[in-house]
Amino acid sequence: MRKFIFSILGSIVLLSCSDGDLEIETIDFDSVSIQFCSEPDPTTSNILFKINDSEALILELQSGVLDNGVVGETVITESSVPSRSQVTYRIFSENVNNAYFCDNIPPATPTVVDEVEAEDGAVIIETMVDPDDATSFIHNISLSGISFVTGDGERITNLTISEFGDVRTDVP
Template sequence: MRKFIFSIIGSIAILSCSDGDLQIETIDFDSVSVQFCSNPVGNAKNLFFKINENEALILELQNGALNNGVAGDTVITESTVPSQSQVTYRVFSDGVNKEYFCDDIPVVNPTVLDEVVAEDGMVIIETMLAENDTTRYVHNISLSGISFVTGNGERITNLAINEFGEVNTVVPD
């Protein structure tokens, strides 16, 4: 009887062990600077990313989301996620850098361990003419209500990614 009980306890212990799936507890990129491969433009899709060691938060803005506005006015543009813009969170096997996103030939390492695409939310872009510089616009990008759901159906609730960052575009001639 004693062997039977120990074998049941052992079986439960083996079955309850983690299968190696990553558990994403928090996504925090507020203190990380926004990066991009080529200078942002107002009339195209733009790819921005934030890197935090072996994690990345990737924002692909829809075509024309960086509105170049009217001199003297502040313009607010909203882009819904995922129907217009995409927000993706990735965890890598090792530290990642800008070249991972910008090289013409994709790098082999580090590898993506987990990727979660936002299922809901809004990208809000506030555009204004730069102070003391009439040749560029400043775009403050914020994320609102971004909702990630993992492959296991778990919702990531501890998000600290409200302020995505600031980028500049050139005022068109």
């Protein structure tokens, strides 16, 4: 009887093994610095990204969401995902650098192994005048309620990406 139970348990273990599909267990970019190819501009859409070895978190902000605010006040702006702004998570075949995003023709390697776009959430931007330099605004960008769903329909819930980072724009 014991051999029978062990053979059944062994069969269950073998059948439950992964078929080799890539599983995303966590998305963690809070300790990674924000990057961009050209200085953020309040009048256009902006592409900001974070790179963590062979992973990237890409934020495309809608045009005009980096409101230059009012000197002396803090302005909070919200942009919904995916209708206004977009958050994309990519896994690459090897480590990636900003040349992948900034070169006119992206390098042939690394290649994108998996890409998942956020299906829900919001980008919240808190804008204030830089207390150390009154000629620029600081835009603190946070992500709230971001929800990724993979192609297999699996929801990624272990997210550590609430603080996206700060960018600066000039006071007009």
